[in-house]
Amino acid sequence: MLGLISTTPGPDSANILQAALPIGLGLASTAYLAMRMMRRNETLGEKSIPCAAIRTGDATHDAEYREDPDRFLSTCQKRYGPVFNCSILNQRLTVVSGPMVREVFMSQHFSFMDAIDDITGLRAFTTSVIKSNQHPDSRVVHEIVRDLVTPNLPLFTPLIVERVRSTLESRLGVCDHKLVENPQPIFADMIAGAMATVFMGSEIAQNRTVLDSFIYCTYDFGRAIGPEAREWTWGRLYSRIKYGMWNPLQKHVQVLVQAATPVVLERRRQAAEASEQGLAYKAPLDILQMLLDNFDQYGLVDLEDICGHLLLLVLASVHTSSDASTCLNYYLAAFPEHMEMLYQEQTEVLNQVAKEREQQRQKELQLGTVRSVRDFEGTELDPRNDRELSATVLKRLTRMDTFIREMMRFRCERLSLEHKARQDVVLSNGMVIPKGSKAIINMASVHQNAEVQGEDPTEFQPWRFIGKAKTATKVSSEFLPFGIGRHSCPGRFLAIQELKTVGALMVSQYSKIQFQDPSKKMQALLSAVGAPMPTGLVFTSRVTRVASD
Ligand code: HEM
Ligand SMILES: *[C@@H]1O[C@H](CO)[C@@H](O)[C@H](O)[C@H]1NC(C)=O
Ligand SMILES: *[C@@H]1O[C@H](CO)[C@@H](O)[C@H](O)[C@H]1NC(C)=O
Numbered sequence: 438m439l440g441l442i443s444t445t446p447g448p449d450s451a452n453i454l455q456a457a458l459p460i461g462l463g464l465a466s467t468a469y470l471a472m473r474m475m476r477r478n479e480t481l482g483e484k485s486i487p488c489a490a491i492r493t494g495d496a497t498h499d500a501e502y503r504e505d506p507d508r509f510l511s512t513c514q515k516r517y518g519p520v521f522n523c524s525i526l527n528q529r530l531t532v533v534s535g536p537m538v539r540e541v542f543m544s545q546h547f548s549f550m551d552a553i554d555d556i557t558g559l560r561a562f563t564t565s566v567i568k569s570n571q572h573p574d575s576r577v578v579h580e581i582v583r584d585l586v587t588p589n590l591p592l593f594t595p596l597i598v599e600r601v602r603s604t605l606e607s608r609l610g611v612c613d614h615k616l617v618e619n620p621q622p623i624f625a626d627m628i629a630g631a632m633a634t635v636f637m638g639s640e641i642a643q644n645r646t647v648l649d650s651f652i653y654c655t656y657d658f659g660r661a662i663g664p665e666a667r668e669w670t671w672g673r674l675y676s677r678i679k680y681g682m683w684n685p686l687q688k689h690v691q692v693l694v695q696a697a698t699p700v701v702l703e704r705r706r707q708a709a710e711a712s713e714q715g716l717a718y719k720a721p722l723d724i725l726q727m728l729l730d731n732f733d734q735y736g737l738v739d740l741e742d743i744c745g746h747l748l749l750l751v752l753a754s755v756h757t758s759s760d761a762s763t764c765l766n767y768y769l770a771a772f773p774e775h776m777e778m779l780y781q782e783q784t785e786v787l788n789q790v791a792k793e794r795e796q797q798r799q800k801e802l803q804l805g806t807v808r809s810v811r812d813f814e815g816t817e818l819d820p821r822n823d824r825e826l827s828a829t830v831l832k833r834l835t836r837m838d839t840f841i842r843e844m845m846r847f848r849c850e851r852l853s854l855e856h857k858a859r860q861d862v863v864l865s866n867g868m869v870i871p872k873g874s875k876a877i878i879n880m881a882s883v884h885q886n887a888e889v890q891g892e893d894p895t896e897f898q899p900w901r902f903i904g905k906a907k908t909a910t911k912v913s914s915e916f917l918p919f920g921i922g923r924h925s926c927p928g929r930f931l932a933i934q935e936l937k938t939v940g941a942l943m944v945s946q947y948s949k950i951q952f953q954d955p956s957k958k959m960q961a962l963l964s965a966v967g968a969p970m971p972t973g974l975v976f977t978s979r980v981t982r983v984a985s986d
Pocket of ligand 2: 485486487488522529530531870871874875876
């Protein structure tokens with residue numbers, strides 16, 4: 438769940454640009470937090486944690502942080518050690534750095550979701566769209582991703598690739614120096630289409646209304662708790678949501694239910710027909726079907742409840758991943774030499790895999806398990822699929838993988854993922870974070886630290902992690918964009934698979950991606966999640982003219 442403060446898909450983008458605010462992780466983005474005015478009862482007198490001095494003339498640490506986050510944080514760390522208090526993002530926060538960040542992620546007494554809920558009232562919205570599993574510590578959405586999405590990724594891959602490819606073709610296509618001032622909606626469509634295919638099947642994923650819900654639910658939610666809603670009292674807002682008078686998420690659940698109902702009925706009809714004829718019904722592969730088949734295991738009560746849970750998945754997945762895939766294109770644009778390297782890698786891997794498949798076919802022919810080459814048609818080893826971006830191929834794109842990991846390291850918000858203490862927590866250095874107060878992670882102390890990342894952590898070095906067994910999905914105290922420990926993002930395998938798919942298709946189909954305004958390069962590379970990109974992109978296809986055959 439990352440934040441859309443203003444990236445702008447769709448027609449009425451100007452309004453959304455102003456009004457939309459992020460959900461979930463986006464809500465945790467510093468840009469967003471800074472907008473929310475918080476009035477907290479400050480507990481004074483905890484002497485053990487040092488307070489960072491505020492620059493003369495400033496009222497809080499915000500300005501100094503914003504001017505140069507890396508310098509501000511490293512200076513504080515040098516002066517005060519790994520744990521210090523700041524007055525920042527409209528809150529009093531305890532910044533935790535370096536090896537100590539583990540303690541915040543690993544302690545069961547710190548909660549990321551509590552912190553987000555504290556600032557936004559998120560839970561009132563999300564629990565109102567589901568009928569079961571309403572307990573704040575329910576792990577059901579996590580388990581759905583862990584048990585149903587991730588293990589089936591190899592099977593989902595061809596569907597994802599097909600969907601991303603067709604969206605790319607229809608939204609960008611073959612072009613020569615085509616300027617796209619705001620490419621974000623193109624990538625939002627790609628990701629929403631891929632997610633909808635995985636979550637609800639390719640038929641429902643064709644429905645434009647459903648795709649729009651996938652994309653816009655995040656914005657609508659942000660709007661509900663955004664600037665216009667700010668003057669409302671929480672009590673008033675909360676009762677409105679609670680009594681269902683006004684919950685922007687509700688309408689999106691209804692969209693999913695309406696689109697799913699005929700499809701589910703048709704699937705039931707086919708299953709009944711098959712069973713009448715004594716045949717096995719082969720259900721389509723998607724999460725909707727898996728939840729229908731396993732509803733009691735997850736305590737789900739009806740289709741509306743299932744769609745509610747799917748919407749929670751959408752909130753966690755679509756915006757985060759589409760933000761990252763938009764960003765990936767800016768990184769490709771910024772480093773054309775690396776883009777060529779990625780293309781070369783892909784070509785080599787595709788050649789190699791095609792060769793291996795041919796060898797496999799020859800072996801089977803020799804063994805006599807298959808009689809002729811034609812018998813491979815429609816099977817796993819169908820020669821027509823030799824050059825597909827299969828799960829095997831994506832897995833071997835190691836340069837693409839480390840490129841993405843390095844992008845996430847390089848760009849990562851310097852202060853993020855705040856956690857609220859559910860009871861007094863004593864850190865290993867003896868300092869106490871009292872119940873109700875919040876710790877925020879000093880991401881820079883890990884990601885911009887030469888001791889952890891190797892040379893020149895201020896530089897983007899896409900091959901930094903080559904040969905190091907540090908893949909983009911491997912979370913650890915060295916790589917925090919997905920969190921670590923029990924609550925770390927279960928969707929990262931799907932997210933990275935989709936990002937690699939987008940990257941692979943872009944480098945194979947486009948020879949050049951350029952900045953509309955190259956002077957905005959650094960600003961784009963370090964853009965906050967959900968913030969608008971400062972400039973557009975110019976795309977040029979590898980084949981600029983469609984060959985006529
Ligand atoms: C680039 C994309 C993504 C990023 C950067 C991201 C990041 C995160 C982070 C930082 C957390 C919180 C970890 C913590 O509490 O410490 C999280 C939680 C979560 N993410 Fe993701 N995520 C992404 C994509 C996805 C996708 C595609 C899905 C679903 C398929 C997903 C599902 C979830 C869920 C269900 C949780 C809650 C886990 C829990 O509390 O147990 N995320 N994500
Ligand atoms: C530092 O922050 C914590 C909350 O995280 C608070 O309880 C404590 O009083 C603060 N210490 C000082 C000296 O402000
Ligand atoms: C698409 O979904 C909407 C909203 O759920 C529904 O009203 C509409 O009938 C669907 N369209 C098609 C072609 O199934």
